[in-house]
Amino acid sequence: MARIRHIDIRNFRCIQALSWFPSAGLNCLVGPGDSGKSSIIDAIDCCLGARRSIQFSDADFYRLNVEIPISITISIGELDDSLKSIESYGNYVRSFNAATREIEDEPEAQAETVLTINLQVGSDLDPVWTLVSDRAEGRGQARFLTWADRTRISPTRIGALADHNLGWRRGSILNRLSEERADTAGALAKAARDARAAFGDLAGEQLSGTLQIVAEVAKSLGIAVGDNLKAMLDANSVSFSGGTIALHEADGVPLRSLGVGSTRLLLAGLQRRAAQNATVILMDELEYGLEPHRIIRLLGSIGAKEAPPPLQAFLTTHSPVALRELRGDQLVVVRKRGLVHEVQLVGGDPGIQGTIRSSPDAFLASSVLVCEGASEVGLLRGLDQYLVSQNALSMTAVGVALVDAGGCDHIYRRANAFRALHFEVAVLRDDDKQPDAATEGAFAAGGGSLFCWRAGRALEDELFASLSDEAVHQLLERAVSIHGEEAIGANIGSASSGQMNLWQCRGAVTHTSRQIMALASRRSGWFKSVTWMEEAARDIVGPGLANAEPGFQTIVTAIMRWIFRA
Numbered sequence: 001m002a003r004i005r006h007i008d009i010r011n012f013r014c015i016q017a018l019s020w021f022p023s024a025g026l027n028c029l030v031g032p033g034d035s036g037k038s039s040i041i042d043a044i045d046c047c048l049g050a051r052r053s054i055q056f057s058d059a060d061f062y063r064l065n066v067e068i069p070i071s072i073t074i075s076i077g078e079l080d081d082s083l084k085s086i087e088s089y090g091n092y093v094r095s096f097n098a099a100t101r102e103i104e105d106e107p108e109a110q111a112e113t114v115l116t117i118n119l120q121v122g123s124d125l126d127p128v129w130t131l132v133s134d135r136a137e138g139r140g141q142a143r144f145l146t147w148a149d150r151t152r153i154s155p156t157r158i159g160a161l162a163d164h165n166l167g168w169r170r171g172s173i174l175n176r177l178s179e180e181r182a183d184t185a186g187a188l189a190k191a192a193r194d195a196r197a198a199f200g201d202l203a204g205e206q207l208s209g210t211l212q213i214v215a216e217v218a219k220s221l222g223i224a225v226g227d228n229l230k231a232m233l234d235a236n237s238v239s240f241s242g243g244t245i246a247l248h249e250a251d252g253v254p255l256r257s258l259g260v261g262s263t264r265l266l267l268a269g270l271q272r273r274a275a276q277n278a279t280v281i282l283m284d285e286l287e288y289g290l291e292p293h294r295i296i297r298l299l300g301s302i303g304a305k306e307a308p309p310p311l312q313a314f315l316t317t318h319s320p321v322a323l324r325e326l327r328g329d330q331l332v333v334v335r336k337r338g339l340v341h342e343v344q345l346v347g348g349d350p351g352i353q354g355t356i357r358s359s360p361d362a363f364l365a366s367s368v369l370v371c372e373g374a375s376e377v378g379l380l381r382g383l384d385q386y387l388v389s390q391n392a393l394s395m396t397a398v399g400v401a402l403v404d405a406g407g408c409d410h411i412y413r414r415a416n417a418f419r420a421l422h423f424e425v426a427v428l429r430d431d432d433k434q435p436d437a438a439t440e441g442a443f444a445a446g447g448g449s450l451f452c453w454r455a456g457r458a459l460e461d462e463l464f465a466s467l468s469d470e471a472v473h474q475l476l477e478r479a480v481s482i483h484g485e486e487a488i489g490a491n492i493g494s495a496s497s498g499q500m501n502l503w504q505c506r507g508a509v510t511h512t513s514r515q516i517m518a519l520a521s522r523r524s525g526w527f528k529s530v531t532w533m534e535e536a537a538r539d540i541v542g543p544g545l546a547n548a549e550p551g552f553q554t555i556v557t558a559i560m561r562w563i564f565r566a
Helices: 037-048 134-138 147-153 184-193 196-206 208-220 260-273 292-301 320-325 350-358 360-364 374-389 408-419 437-445 459-466 469-483 485-495 511-524 530-547 550-563
Strands: 003-012 015-020 026-030 070-077 094-097 102-104 112-121 127-131 230-233 245-248 280-283 312-316 331-337 340-345 367-371 400-404 424-429 449-452
Touching: 003 037, 003 312, 015 037, 026 037, 026 320, 037 070, 037 112, 037 280, 037 312, 070 094, 196 208, 196 230, 208 230, 208 260, 260 280, 260 292, 292 320, 320 350, 320 360, 350 360, 350 400, 350 408, 360 400, 367 374, 367 408, 367 550, 374 400, 374 424, 374 459, 374 530, 374 550, 408 424, 408 437, 424 550, 437 449, 449 550, 459 469, 459 511, 459 550, 469 485, 469 511, 469 530, 485 511
Parallel strands: 015 340, 026 312, 026 331, 280 312, 367 400, 367 424, 424 449
Antiparallel strands: 003 015, 003 070, 070 112, 094 102, 094 112, 112 127, 230 245, 331 340
16 A cells, blocks of 8 residues: 655755656666765655654754745655545545556545645744645644554665664554564563563464564565564563564564664565555665665565566665666656756666666766767776876766767667766767767757767777887887787787787887877787776876877866866
8 A cells, every 4th residue: 555656845855846746666876976866865764754743953944044934745656445445545545647647635536535645844844744635724623643544654664773673662663564462561570570471472472473474574585683582671662552562583582683784684574574554665775784785675575676666666766776676667867956856767778778787887877978989998097097197077977977989880879868867978989890870960959068089090090100119119118018028929910910020019109109009009919908008108108108299198088078067
């Protein structure tokens, strides 16, 4: 029951305005740091969480302006009959048209029935929750959900400190797994007097179904909790209530002692088993405490590969592993454009999906520079390392990601995938092979930036033609150290049709020897890997840039200006 259909956030933390219709399944928020991803998760939690009060401060207001109230409005569909009943909430039920994305105050026969909840916080910092209805407001009526209904629709928040869910506390996921409840009134008093173990036997009988579910889920996720889970008195508890009962291993060690990653993974699995009664899950930084293989397991446990989706999940991540594992229709990019935050679906286009698989880290950056191949990526990485050694700012510090397009034929497929999501995008390509002119023109007309080597030249041509004699000799010796004298000599002989050899290239640098070495390098891939070119750029190209031919300097300077354009 209960899935979020629309979220509207106003004046909350870094968000002045945001309107979003999330998918009914997994919604993984990605984008550069400080773009508002965590604030969206917190806004959902504040509005729908089953709390009687929340502590707000001036820092929760957009730009600390307490004169404009915080307003978080969420419309919820897929309601059970009790929440749609005329007797309970007749004046507050509304309608949602999924096709037009319109929410109407009057319920309509062909539309989904929804309830809209608003949280408002003014300068007095006192939160007020209400159900939204124009017709009820017109009659001077106002009300909110009953506490029981609030508890039923509230999302499960799995955070770094979520071990309260491993006890039978109010709102705990354990209370949603089954209808079983321990009789705490007498049993807890006896356990306190006699022994934790004595109560463990009693609770084990009363909660056997839940304990079995927890054991099954833990086993399926590869979490070692023993074969005989027990519900015993929590050694850290100081009060007698349902929350005093917590999960323990067979030897009596509380499951709250599990590591952070194991706890989060177990709770995600339990949430899946409780999906019939709790369909919304919130998780900020899903990779926290988890190794790559367990990130994949966590996503699988909440139904990332299933259709229809068993849960509606709102996640944030900075993990390339998570991005590779998810589909484009499960990823949404969060960014601020002007005064408004936008949440844009990455989408299921095959070109975009391929870009996610090949360059997931780029979706976490602010800007993207798409390079024709590994050589260009290595060149820019090496130049960046050299400039940092000279006390310059690194491109990673300004949020620029480099993407290897895998050739001229794919460069604009990659670049346009990012342009469609409103990233700042530039292209760096060779000029020995021309892309489709119309495609390149459309990219430039749409605001993309284009850098290419001079007429007819590939990167190797530029380097051997533009660098000083000393730097050219250094590039040649670096190639020899990588591939060996015999291989490099054979490459030079082949490129020159037997007219030149390695010994001659090691002599005086001439226009002809530069051309031959460039051709040999390009054909035989002397530096055709990120690592080889990165090291050459760091050790040779960067230090030699000041003495390079001005045309080459101009291109490199233009690229660096784009990277650090701030």
